Amino acid sequence: MAVYTSVSDEEVSSFLDLYPDSGRLLSIKGITEGVENSNYLITTDVRSYILTLYEKRVNPEELPFFMALTDHLAAENLPVPKAWKSHDGKQIQTLAGRPACLIEFLQGRWTPTPNAEQTRATGEMLGKMHKSLTHFSENRKNSLDLENWHILAEKCGFEAMNQIEAHMGDEVKKELDYLDEFWPKDLPRSVIHADLFPDNVLFEGDSLKGVIDFYFACTEVRAWDLAITYSAWCFDQENHFLADHAKALIKGYHQSFALTEEERAAFIVLLRGAALRFLLTRAWDWVNTPPDALVVPKDPRDFFKRLRFYREASFESLGF
Ligand SMILES: Nc1ncnc2c1ncn2[C@@H]1O[C@H](COP(=O)(O)OP(=O)(O)O)[C@@H](O)[C@H]1O
Numbered sequence: 524m525a526v527y528t529s530v531s532d533e534e535v536s537s538f539l540d541l542y543p544d545s546g547r548l549l550s551i552k553g554i555t556e557g558v559e560n561s562n563y564l565i566t567t568d569v570r571s572y573i574l575t576l577y578e579k580r581v582n583p584e585e586l587p588f589f590m591a592l593t594d595h596l597a598a599e600n601l602p603v604p605k606a607w608k609s610h611d612g613k614q615i616q617t618l619a620g621r622p623a624c625l626i627e628f629l630q631g632r633w634t635p636t637p638n639a640e641q642t643r644a645t646g647e648m649l650g651k652m653h654k655s656l657t658h659f660s661e662n663r664k665n666s667l668d669l670e671n672w673h674i675l676a677e678k679c680g681f682e683a684m685n686q687i688e689a690h691m692g693d694e695v696k697k698e699l700d701y702l703d704e705f706w707p708k709d710l711p712r713s714v715i716h717a718d719l720f721p722d723n724v725l726f727e728g729d730s731l732k733g734v735i736d737f738y739f740a741c742t743e744v745r746a747w748d749l750a751i752t753y754s755a756w757c758f759d760q761e762n763h764f765l766a767d768h769a770k771a772l773i774k775g776y777h778q779s780f781a782l783t784e785e786e787r788a789a790f791i792v793l794l795r796g797a798a799l800r801f802l803l804t805r806a807w808d809w810v811n812t813p814p815d816a817l818v819v820p821k822d823p824r825d826f827f828k829r830l831r832f833y834r835e836a837s838f839e840s841l842g843f
Pocket residue numbers: 525554556557558559560561562573604626627628629630633722723735736738
């Protein structure tokens with residue numbers, strides 16, 4: 524579920540009046556997918572829109588960065604949703620007491636079980652975004668970097684993680700020590716998507732129609748974005764490694780952008796960092812989401828299993 528803030532027909536009609544040629548409101552439908560913000564599908568007699576109301580996890584001061592990022596990628600014909608501009612040129616408004624944007628609606632649907640061709644297409648699109656972002660000059664600090672993984676792990680509690688699954692907390696502690704020692708410091712950095720999971724990529728058949736949800740985008744080690752995407756796309760729902768998906772993802776990425784030798788050499792460390800980052804944010808939500816909450820927390824054990832897989836993996840088995 525992700526409809527935290529309710530809006531009335533009257534509020535949305537007045538909101539649409541702020542935008543040129545937005546049309547007459549026909550319907551408002553709350554979108555239950557997603558976890559961060561409230562999203563509505565708005566249909567008018569002219570077109571469809573996504574109305575996003577930003578909830579507590581997005582800092583309103585950072586919204587201009589996200590708008591500049593999607594404007595930059597869209598200007599290079601990449602399929603990302605731009606925020607519409609109101610009569611007075613503003614992309615960010617207030618609605619129902621929350622910062623709000625009217626976002627371009629993209630066709631397509633996400634798939635929970637992507638095939639190898641969809642995975643290749645996603646790698647190719649990630650490479651295109653990375654290429655485009657080599658000349659994007661804005662920056663945003665990663666609020667979920669190695670330093671913050673330490674803080675999050677302490678806040679979660681190693682014992683609480685051991686309760687989620689035996690040894691989870693102990694292994695997280697060891698992994699943090701490992702990453703402190705080996706996390707690469709000198710790899711190329713740029714703005715990255717940082718959350719390119721299957722639920723953020725829209726397809727019609729195998730044709731990639733859109734990339735959404737840039738609200739974790741930040742300035743980071745660029746190849747870590749590929750490691751995050753790999754960790755999200757190259758395992759099945761029982762967390763078995765999908766070697767054909769891994770090969771396809773890397774092949775697709777190389778069709779539009781190249782990894783350096785140093786990035787390839789560091790890739791297992793980057794994968795371990797990706798698995799730990801999602802293990803920790805999920806563990807935090809797991810222990811802090813009340814049982815009666817409307818949002819179902821995602822399972823941290825998935826990334827515990829993937830982390831264990833990476834610790835045992837050889838470079839040759841990774842699909843390069
Ligand atoms: N621009 C868009 N075009 C079409 N559908 C979208 C768009 N943005 C979001 N959606 C739909 O809304 C869902 C939740 O959006 P998302 O940005 O992932 O939310 P959250 O930030 O809360 O996680 C997506 O899975 C998708 O179905």
